[in-house]
Amino acid sequence: MTPSPPWPIAGKTWSTTLRREGKAWPATAPTALLVAELLDDPLLGPDDPSLPDAMLVYLYVVGVAADLGEGAAEVRARVEDRARELRAWTDSHLSADADGRARMWQDGTGLGELVLDQAALACFDLVPALLRRVLPHLASERARRRTCAAAAVGSLARHPSASAQRPVLLDRLTSMARAAESSYDLATILIAIGHLGGDTRPWLTDPHAGVRGCAALAPGLTGDDTAERVRLGPAGSPRAFIESFGDMAPPLQFQSRPYGSLVG
Known part of the structure; x- marks a missing residue:
């Protein structure tokens, strides 16, 4: 839906x-x-x-x-x-x-x-x-x-005042990702995890192309060979990335910066 x-x-x-x-x-x-x-x-x-x-x-x-x-x-x-x-x-x-x-x-x-x-x-x-x-x-x-x-937590908790909270928040978001009920929700949460410096590598082999793409966008995976291979997909074909979500909109972060230009 x-x-x-x-x-x-x-x-x-x-x-x-x-x-x-x-x-x-x-x-x-x-x-x-x-x-x-x-x-x-x-x-x-x-x-x-x-x-x-x-x-x-x-x-x-x-x-x-x-x-x-x-x-x-x-x-x-x-x-x-x-x-x-x-x-x-x-x-x-x-x-x-x-x-x-x-x-x-x-x-x-x-x-x-x-x-x-x-x-x-x-x-x-x-x-x-x-x-x-x-x-x-x-x-x-x-x-x-x-x-x-x-x-929202993925952007707001980047504030310096939240540095001590981040490990707990990342544990919470990771648990949410594991329990996510849809590829849309999972991909959105993975972007938030990446924003906070968390580890999204477990999802680089997810069966869903959009989920893999969002996991690979985590800044902490810069230089990771697997993430780089995955990134070539959404980076080279934004249309394919969007279509991987079927009749669903891409994750909400893609409606604005810093990711909007990837699917614009």
Whole structure:
């Protein structure tokens, strides 16, 4: 059965709070906080069980946008160094008309790009709170929700503050992968395991081509001969990779960066 993609449900939120390339706008962090706070609200969409799934996928994408890693300190220093200028630029941007706002992004001061860096930094600082909200959904009774939560954990737990949690989270995700009920869920979880530096080698020989391809994408398998042979399949024929999932959409991570270009 084809999983219901969460994007139609969250399309408006997606398009207005995330840049086309999946990076942050100034509105991204406040929106992500609201999404996380509403995630467990029983009054939100009681007749649409896919809505929390969509919210978890949104938080996955925010985690990707927030993945500054060790570069966060350098971004923070640049933002703080020009904090007064940034406030003035933002005030001017809010009061300008559409043409004026468009010109400001290319005004030669570099402040527009720094505003976007500041937006990514705000997401980075929010990630620990988002991760806390997502973790309980790994135990959901709904298989699709567990899978969406795994994807979100795969991006959010890359944050430096989660380094001590990662071994336990990887054990949890690996157990979920072994118990996955569909190739779609398994492939999605394997990408999350790879994001966190886990070992996906046991699935390089899986009978399903899409599962093998997702296992081979783990950054930790760079240089692995078996993984390289598997990667030649999806890398050389994205269409074949997509078609390996039959009437199902490819794993949700392929709908956005860093993997979207592989099947675009």
